[in-house]
Amino acid sequence: MDFKWLKNRRVILTAGVITASVGAFAxxxxxxxxxxxxxxxxxxxxxxxxAVKEEAEIYSRENFEVAQKWWRESMDEWRENNERSVLLRxxxxxxxxxxxxxxxxxxxxxxxxxxxxxxxxxIEGKLETLKKSVQYIQLVTxxxxxxxxxxxxxxxxxxxxxxxxxxxxxxxxxxxSKILDSISSGIEKLEGVTSSLLEDYFRSYPQWIKxxxxxxELSSVKGIGVTLVVDKFxxxxxxxxxxxKFREFDVELGVNWLxxxxxxxxxxxxxxxxxxxxxxxxxSTIYYKALLINFPNKQDIKRxxxxxxxxxxxxxxxxxxxxxxxxxxxKGIDWTDGCVALDxxxxxxxxxxxxxxxxxxxxxxxxxxxxxxx
Amino acid sequence: xxKIAFQISALVLMVVLASGCAKLPQAELxxxxxxxxSAKIVEAHRYLADExxxxxxSLNAANVxxxxxxxxxxxxxxxxxxxxxxxxxxxxxxxLKVKAEERKAQVSTEVQDTLALLNALITExxxxxxxAPKGKEGKAALEAIQNDITVxxxxxxxxxxxxxxxxxxxxxxxxxxxxxxxxxxxxxxNAAILKTRRR
Numbered sequence: 001m002d003f004k005w006l007k008n009r010r011v012i013l014t015a016g017v018i019t020a021s022v023g024a025f026a027x028x029x030x031x032x033x034x035x036x037x038x039x040x041x042x043x044x045x046x047x048x049x050x051a052v053k054e055e056a057e058i059y060s061r062e063n064f065e066v067a068q069k070w071w072r073e074s075m076d077e078w079r080e081n082n083e084r085s086v087l088l089r090x091x092x093x094x095x096x097x098x099x100x101x102x103x104x105x106x107x108x109x110x111x112x113x114x115x116x117x118x119x120x121x122x123i124e125g126k127l128e129t130l131k132k133s134v135q136y137i138q139l140v141t142x143x144x145x146x147x148x149x150x151x152x153x154x155x156x157x158x159x160x161x162x163x164x165x166x167x168x169x170x171x172x173x174x175x176x177s178k179i180l181d182s183i184s185s186g187i188e189k190l191e192g193v194t195s196s197l198l199e200d201y202f203r204s205y206p207q208w209i210k211x212x213x214x215x216x217e218l219s220s221v222k223g224i225g226v227t228l229v230v231d232k233f234x235x236x237x238x239x240x241x242x243x244x245k246f247r248e249f250d251v252e253l254g255v256n257w258l259x260x261x262x263x264x265x266x267x268x269x270x271x272x273x274x275x276x277x278x279x280x281x282x283x284s285t286i287y288y289k290a291l292l293i294n295f296p297n298k299q300d301i302k303r304x305x306x307x308x309x310x311x312x313x314x315x316x317x318x319x320x321x322x323x324x325x326x327x328x329x330x331k332g333i334d335w336t337d338g339c340v341a342l343d344x345x346x347x348x349x350x351x352x353x354x355x356x357x358x359x360x361x362x363x364x365x366x367x368x369x370x371x372x373x374x
Numbered sequence: 375x376x377k378i379a380f381q382i383s384a385l386v387l388m389v390v391l392a393s394g395c396a397k398l399p400q401a402e403l404x405x406x407x408x409x410x411x412s413a414k415i416v417e418a419h420r421y422l423a424d425e426x427x428x429x430x431x432s433l434n435a436a437n438v439x440x441x442x443x444x445x446x447x448x449x450x451x452x453x454x455x456x457x458x459x460x461x462x463x464x465x466x467x468x469x470l471k472v473k474a475e476e477r478k479a480q481v482s483t484e485v486q487d488t489l490a491l492l493n494a495l496i497t498e499x500x501x502x503x504x505x506a507p508k509g510k511e512g513k514a515a516l517e518a519i520q521n522d523i524t525v526x527x528x529x530x531x532x533x534x535x536x537x538x539x540x541x542x543x544x545x546x547x548x549x550x551x552x553x554x555x556x557x558x559x560x561x562x563x564n565a566a567i568l569k570t571r572r573r
Contacts, residue, residue: 036441036442036445036446038438038441038442038445041438041441041442042435042438045431045434045435045438048431048434049427049431049434052427052430052431053424053427075437075438075441078441078445079441079444081445082441082444082445086447089445151518151521151522152518152521155521155522155525155555156525158555159525159526159529159551159552159555160551161551162550162551162552162554162555163547163548163551165551166546166547166548166550166551167544167547170543170547172543172547175544175547331507332507332566332567333507333566
């Protein structure tokens, strides 16, 4: 019995030795393999995830791509090590690559935040500026006959500007920025052209105000009766009587009413001081009733000759004539060849109060440019 | 007795080997990767970017967890949690793909609807242009508006190309921009016509 107990003890001992050997082997393997780089790799993953949240792949592409490259390399290195025997595993490179991924991902994240903020601010500023420019161009083209050319050029820009705003509103800063860059200089140039046209024109503003005042004062002079002022910008004909504004009529002008008349056929309404030289009605006019003015006057002829001498009008050009205030208006559009058109009812009244010799001034505007552009 | 000793040792080894042979969830990992690729094809990363990025990050986390297990001694590896996570990620990405397809279809419908409105507005603008006051010079003034309409028609062609290419978001921007311009033209023409009628 004692002998049997001894034998059992030997068996248990043998089994114990085998188990202990396996355990010892496992422990040696575990201790010799080094600590896995899980913590650092996790930090790299989180850093990349944070960079993605800030859209670094869009706004800091280069840095982000480098971060991802290091991330992939660290994972590949880890995988390769894991394929090796525990005794041969070395995680130094994995840790190094993961650290590079962390550094680059943080750089990418920070750069993306800054870039987005800067881009957003720049786009907001550009949108505001360009919208103002477009509003200015639209305001001017809505009021002036220079509209045809400028409007044609402005329309594609306006569409693109709307498109950029749409992209911006859905937070697509890159597309919005690209669109704005493609139209900025075009809009700025167009605004410059529009602005210089207007400013050139409004240089005569003090003269227009002077002529209006003279007409008003003249109407109070005994024997003069009424005087007229045509304000081209507001499309109004003002009737002065006894030094006061007595009535006002809507008018329509020549197609190219902006600026002074230069030559025959330019469809511009002349500017200056004139007098009525003839009254026409019945079969003598095709526009119901008409008041012919003395265009061209001496100043018109002088200016025309000067322009011709400077070569700014062709040598064979003619100054034109037959400028009238006539009926047939009320079309809602500038349509004449340079005359001033009123609707027939207003023309009836004007015809009745004006006579040959009535003084008339045709001016660009009685409101300053700033008021018009408000 | 020797036999018993061998049996015990064999049992110990079997336990060790059985616990150390946890199965790598390769099939689940492949399925999750395939799901991400298929979600990209339907542009989930564009239409539902935040959700897509979160799931891609979960997949990265699962890859890290797999390697972390592989770094452990074979007797202590356990992929059960990771397998479950991968199955969930795959299911979530499939759901996301469906949602992205729905969102894309929704944007596509919105673009088509806005495009139909834009085309109707262009037709309306053309009709109003025919009624607009002309006078002697109508040609020149109305030519400018006709030019605007031509620009809009060119924009419609571009929009159709974008729709054909499946770029609905850019098409949406362009359609909304063109619609705003078409509405402005309509307003302008109506105002001109009304002005004539009043007089």
